[in-house]
Amino acid sequence: METNKKSTTILADFVPFLVTFKKSWYLSIIVLSIIILFGFYAFIVQLVDGHIVTGMRDNVVWGVYIINFIFFLGLSYAGALISCIFHLGRVSWGKPLIRMLEIMAVASLIVGPIYIILCIGRVDRLFNLFIHARIQSPITWDVIAIFTDMVFCIAYLYMTHIKDFSKLRDWEDERIKPWRRKLYTVLSIGYQDTPQQKKQLNSALDIMAAIIIPTSIIAYSLLAWLFGMNLRPGWHSSILAPYFVLTAVYSGVCLLIIVMWVYRKSRYLKNYITNQHFNYLGFVMVMFALFYGYFTFSDYITEWYNSVKVNTSLLDKLFSFEGYAWMFIISIVTAAILPLIVIAVPRFRSINSITITAFFVLIGLWFRRYLLIVPPLETPYIPIQNSNLEWVNYSATWVEWTLTAAGIAFIILVYMLMSKLAPIIPISEIEERSKKIRVFYKGTKE
Amino acid sequence: MKKYINILGEFISKGVILIVIALLTMPLIIKADSQEKKKIKYRMSLTYNKFFDGSKSLTVGMRYRKETSFVNISNALIGFYLITDKGEIKLADIKTNENGKALLRIAADYKLPWDADNYCTFAARFDGNEEGKATDEEILIKDIDIDFNFTEDSEEKYINVSITESGDSGARIPIYDALVNGYVERMFSLLPIIEDFSDEDGKLISEFPNDLPGDSLGNLIVIVSIIESDEYGTVEMKKTIDWGIPVDFSETETPRALWTDEAPVWMAITVLIILLGAWLNFALAIYKVSKIKGLSKSA
Numbered sequence: 001m002e003t004n005k006k007s008t009t010i011l012a013d014f015v016p017f018l019v020t021f022k023k024s025w026y027l028s029i030i031v032l033s034i035i036i037l038f039g040f041y042a043f044i045v046q047l048v049d050g051h052i053v054t055g056m057r058d059n060v061v062w063g064v065y066i067i068n069f070i071f072f073l074g075l076s077y078a079g080a081l082i083s084c085i086f087h088l089g090r091v092s093w094g095k096p097l098i099r100m101l102e103i104m105a106v107a108s109l110i111v112g113p114i115y116i117i118l119c120i121g122r123v124d125r126l127f128n129l130f131i132h133a134r135i136q137s138p139i140t141w142d143v144i145a146i147f148t149d150m151v152f153c154i155a156y157l158y159m160t161h162i163k164d165f166s167k168l169r170d171w172e173d174e175r176i177k178p179w180r181r182k183l184y185t186v187l188s189i190g191y192q193d194t195p196q197q198k199k200q201l202n203s204a205l206d207i208m209a210a211i212i213i214p215t216s217i218i219a220y221s222l223l224a225w226l227f228g229m230n231l232r233p234g235w236h237s238s239i240l241a242p243y244f245v246l247t248a249v250y251s252g253v254c255l256l257i258i259v260m261w262v263y264r265k266s267r268y269l270k271n272y273i274t275n276q277h278f279n280y281l282g283f284v285m286v287m288f289a290l291f292y293g294y295f296t297f298s299d300y301i302t303e304w305y306n307s308v309k310v311n312t313s314l315l316d317k318l319f320s321f322e323g324y325a326w327m328f329i330i331s332i333v334t335a336a337i338l339p340l341i342v343i344a345v346p347r348f349r350s351i352n353s354i355t356i357t358a359f360f361v362l363i364g365l366w367f368r369r370y371l372l373i374v375p376p377l378e379t380p381y382i383p384i385q386n387s388n389l390e391w392v393n394y395s396a397t398w399v400e401w402t403l404t405a406a407g408i409a410f411i412i413l414v415y416m417l418m419s420k421l422a423p424i425i426p427i428s429e430i431e432e433r434s435k436k437i438r439v440f441y442k443g444t445k446e
Numbered sequence: 447m448k449k450y451i452n453i454l455g456e457f458i459s460k461g462v463i464l465i466v467i468a469l470l471t472m473p474l475i476i477k478a479d480s481q482e483k484k485k486i487k488y489r490m491s492l493t494y495n496k497f498f499d500g501s502k503s504l505t506v507g508m509r510y511r512k513e514t515s516f517v518n519i520s521n522a523l524i525g526f527y528l529i530t531d532k533g534e535i536k537l538a539d540i541k542t543n544e545n546g547k548a549l550l551r552i553a554a555d556y557k558l559p560w561d562a563d564n565y566c567t568f569a570a571r572f573d574g575n576e577e578g579k580a581t582d583e584e585i586l587i588k589d590i591d592i593d594f595n596f597t598e599d600s601e602e603k604y605i606n607v608s609i610t611e612s613g614d615s616g617a618r619i620p621i622y623d624a625l626v627n628g629y630v631e632r633m634f635s636l637l638p639i640i641e642d643f644s645d646e647d648g649k650l651i652s653e654f655p656n657d658l659p660g661d662s663l664g665n666l667i668v669i670v671s672i673i674e675s676d677e678y679g680t681v682e683m684k685k686t687i688d689w690g691i692p693v694d695f696s697e698t699e700t701p702r703a704l705w706t707d708e709a710p711v712w713m714a715i716t717v718l719i720i721l722l723g724a725w726l727n728f729a730l731a732i733y734k735v736s737k738i739k740g741l742s743k744s745a
Contacts, residue, residue, distance in 0.1 A: 189738055
């Protein structure tokens with residue numbers, strides 16, 4: 001059968017990559033593990049000495065941890081959202097990217113909430129969030145949403161692997177060790193690609209994709225409302241929720257481009273991650289850059305125009321070069337302007353330039369989260385009495401930066417390990433001719 | 447050549463003349479500029495207050511007019527005086543605060559030199575400074591007392607006010623036609639209950655409201671005063687009466703709200719529906735996946 005031949009060819013491309021472990025791979029794992037261990041050490045230092053080892057004080061009670069929490073959660077929701085849209089919409093060019101997005105979703109969703117635990121300080125009181133939960137609290141909504149999304153994303157990631165696990169289980173190749181074959185046997189839960197099984201699994205995947213999309217949007221909007229429902233200047237904005245969702249998806253697209261560029265270095269993947277993918281995602285970046293610029297302008301001009309004293313203090317801080325003007329300029333230039341120049345102009349457009357732009361956009365968007373958290377906390381809504389002058393301005397310490405690096409290392413580690421468990425390209429998705437979802441097409445009258 | 451020398455010479459000579467003129471007029475310009483600036487005319491107000499415990503106060507307000515508004519003057523040294531037949535008695539020197547006010551408190555037991563007609567002259571003086579002219583103000587105040595008591599009959603409650611001044615041998619002389627205001631103290635302001643004039647006997651009777659909430663014992667603080675009178679200043683008397691409705695401070699059942707322990711019903715139902723909807727769909731997907739193994743055996 002032609003389908004089998006095609007799948008045979010695709011698997012044949014990927015099996016060597018799965019079973020071969022080069023020295024450079026081991027070295028990378030060691031380096032990443034060291035970074036993560038160093039992060040663990042920093043956590044112990046914080047646990048023993050308290051939050052005094054961080055830059056957080058009475059005035060600025062949230063810093064790099066919350067910024068990372070928002071950033072990584074945004075990546076997670078973006079990964080989930082985009083992969084489910086690709087799946088439900090049966091977007092053919094998006095099929096090779098689905099697994100990368102799902103791994104992004106799960107890895108970031110594991111790392112993100114860890115930063116909240118780091119920020120809490122008294123970790124032993126974490127369970128109060130559950131024991132004394134109040135349904136009126138946006139924090140309770142956020143805890144429920146994150147937990148729900150985590151379960152859904154992990155389940156969806158596993159479900160999308162079932163077909164590939166079954167193919168790997170049945171693949172006759174002595175390079176696949178017995179323990180690995182046994183693992184695939186367990187994980188494939190007896191899937192044999194019969195019509196009934198296929199129907200059940202495809203139906204389950206469609207249901208999961210359909211519920212993950214609103215869950216991701218609502219979950220990130222809840223996170224935005226934690227800030228938006230606060231009276232603090234810079235936070236109290238009704239467009240914060242759509243702004244968060246927008247920047248999340250924007251971040252996710254940029255990280256996807258970077259991941260694609262890295263995997264494309266492998267000769268097996270050049271046929272599946274093509275120039276066209278970079279083109280399409282590059283244009284998506286341009287679109288998001290325009291929206292990002294519009295939302296940012298709209299947010300700031302609204303705050304500036306009402307001339308409320310405390311809003312004006314915040315904007316003075318943001319636009320002053322002794323304050324945060326440099327960071328603000330970098331975030332606007334990289335996230336709103338750079339994609340327009342590099343990608344929208346054909347002369348500058350290339351795979352490398354798109355990837356470099358994506359990298360700078362990610363930095364710009366991280367800076368944007370920094371500007372969302374720290375300057376408003378330095379501008380209290382109600383004056384703080386008896387405040388130590390040294391505590392007014394925030395500056396992150398080595399503990400916070402180490403833990404940030406550890407989070408990034410963890411995500412890279414997850415990608416590396418997952419790409420050794422199953423092909424990073426969903427073989428079954430590519431080789432199957434996707435059936436259109438009837439519910440989208442039936443009943444529409446002329 | 448001679449012609450050009452002549453022209454040059456002309457320019458130089460004219461230039462020298464101009465420089466000399468400038469040098470001669472410069473001192474005049476500088477002198478005009480350094481002439482003494484005109485001092486501002488300060489406005490002073492002086493008010494007298496008498497409190498329920500017998501203490502008094504004198505308050506001076508200092509300000510000046512700037513275009514269409516007034517600007518308060520702070521740090522102006524004000525001298526407070528009593529003007530008697532025998533001369534001035536200096537009471538105190540006090541500087542005005544950031545609101546342009548200087549306040550002098552006079553203890554209840556301080557014997558003010560009231561004359562035979564119960565008048566006393568108070569004065570305040572500002573001796574001027576670099577920016578403002580000297581100014582002063584005098585007020586002639588008659589010493590009066592306010593007293594009131596409470597009576598009630600079967601239907602109504604009344605407050606009986608008496609405005610008097612001291613006479614010979616301790617006699618009380620009624621004050622006629624004094625504008626009297628009465629209030630009940632509330633949490634953040636005063637509730638007006640009386641606004642009327644005293645009669646020939648210096649008396650005023652007014653109904654007292656029946657429906658005012660008091661504290662937990664029903665106490666109300668009543669203030670009767672004459673406010674900013676040219677002759678008497680501001681005089682007040684304060685008493686407590688238990689004619690208020692006692693307020694029950696025991697905890698009542700708190701309604702469901704954002705800020706209470708129990709969430710509003712609509713919120714709880716909405717959250718439940720959303721969570722149920724998501725998790726039921728998830729359960730359905732898991733059920734479908736769980737059927738795969740069973741289908742493989744039968745395949």
